[in-house]
Amino acid sequence: AQTVTQSQPEMSVQEAETVTLSCTYDTSESNYYLFWYKQPPSRQMILVIRQEAYKQQNATENRFSVNFQKAAKSFSLKISDSQLGDTAMYFCAFMRPGTYKYIFGTGTRLKVLA
Amino acid sequence: GAGVSQTPSNKVTEKGKYVELRCDPISGHTALYWYRQSLGQGPEFLIYFQGTGAADDSGLPNDRFFAVRPEGSVSTLKIQRTERGDSAVYLCASSQGQANTGELFFGEGSRLTVL
Numbered sequence: 001a002q003t004v005t006q007s008q009p010e011m012s013v014q015e016a017e018t019v020t021l022s023c024t025y026d027t028s029e030s031n032y033y034l035f036w037y038k039q040p041p042s043r044q045m046i047l048v049i050r051q052e053a054y055k056q057q058n059a060t061e062n063r064f065s066v067n068f069q070k071a072a073k074s075f076s077l078k079i080s081d082s083q084l085g086d087t088a089m090y091f092c093a094f095m096r097p098g099t100y101k102y103i104f105g106t107g108t109r110l111k112v113l114a
Numbered sequence: 115g116a117g118v119s120q121t122p123s124n125k126v127t128e129k130g131k132y133v134e135l136r137c138d139p140i141s142g143h144t145a146l147y148w149y150r151q152s153l154g155q156g157p158e159f160l161i162y163f164q165g166t167g168a169a170d171d172s173g174l175p176n177d178r179f180f181a182v183r184p185e186g187s188v189s190t191l192k193i194q195r196t197e198r199g200d201s202a203v204y205l206c207a208s209s210q211g212q213a214n215t216g217e218l219f220f221g222e223g224s225r226l227t228v229l
Contacts, residue, residue: 004156033216043203044117045157045220091156095216100147100170100209102218104156 002027004094006105013082014113020067021077021108023092029053032096034068034075039089039107048090051075082112116140118221120206126227127196135191135224139208146189147218148181149205157205163189196228 003026013019025034036048051059051068058066063083067076079086089109093102119138127133139146145164149157159173166186174180178196183189193200203225207218 035216043205043223043225045205045207045218047217050216093156097216100145100162101159101173102149102157104158106154106156 002029002094002096002103004092004103004105006092006108008108009106010109010111012111012113013079015082015084017082018078018080019082019110021079021090021092021110023075023077023105025073025075025092025094025103027073027094029096032094034066035093035095035102036064036066036075036077037091037093037104038086039091040087045091049077079110084112084114086110087112118206118208118219120204120221120224122224123222124225124227126229128229129196129198131196131228133193133196133226135193135204135226137189137191137206137221139187139189139206140219143208143210143219144186145209146183147207147209148189148191149207151203151205151223153202160191160204193226196226198228201226201228 005024032053034051037045038048039045049061049064063080065078089107091107092105121136147162148160151157161171161181162169163183178194181191203223205223207220
């Protein structure tokens with residue numbers, strides 16, 4: 001069975017600085033999707049970034065990028081130029097292609113300080 | 115609507131009561147999902163609909179939980195004889211067809227508190 005581990009329950013970063021959130025996962029599959037979702041106090045989960053395991057190039061979306069290490073089963077999220085609006089819970093998630101079940105980690109609460 | 119809509123936003127009930135939680139997905143999305151998020155945890159899969167039928171209900175914790183989607187759009191999650199352990203945020207999500215790109219669009223959830 002797949003598992004997703006986020007070992008940092010809480011983190012904080014100064015506005016405009018860079019922060020990296022960690023995620024590791026366990027699977028025997030060779031192809032899969034990995035995601036980072038943001039959950040602000042409104043509770044709505046919002047997709048931040050997605051990575052397909054067969055793509056070696058790390059995904060990037062504006063200030064958000066990932067460091068995907070397939071052999072190490074590691075999928076960290078880097079937020080550059082942090083903004084106050086980035087304050088939220090961040091969840092790492094795993095999904096096998098052709099399925100519909102996300103396996104989520106327990107989340108990291110990020111606080112951006114003014 | 116533009117996004118996934120869930121009602122009620124908050125529901126407080128007493129142990130043993132029956133509750134219904136409603137989800138209105140994004141127009142045109144054929145796939146609909148329910149997840150449950152307990153305090154301090156990530157969401158956990160409950161059930162998946164493709165059209166009107168429940169394609170996978172393996173995440174429902176027991177037979178007190180049931181969900182329907184009679185016309186392939188709005189879905190209702192029904193919980194009978196509620197227990198304090200059912201307290202959680204119930205998240206609904208939708209996607210176009212089976213989530214072959216992976217992205218799900220979530221609502222803001224219904225927070226259920228069982229006293």
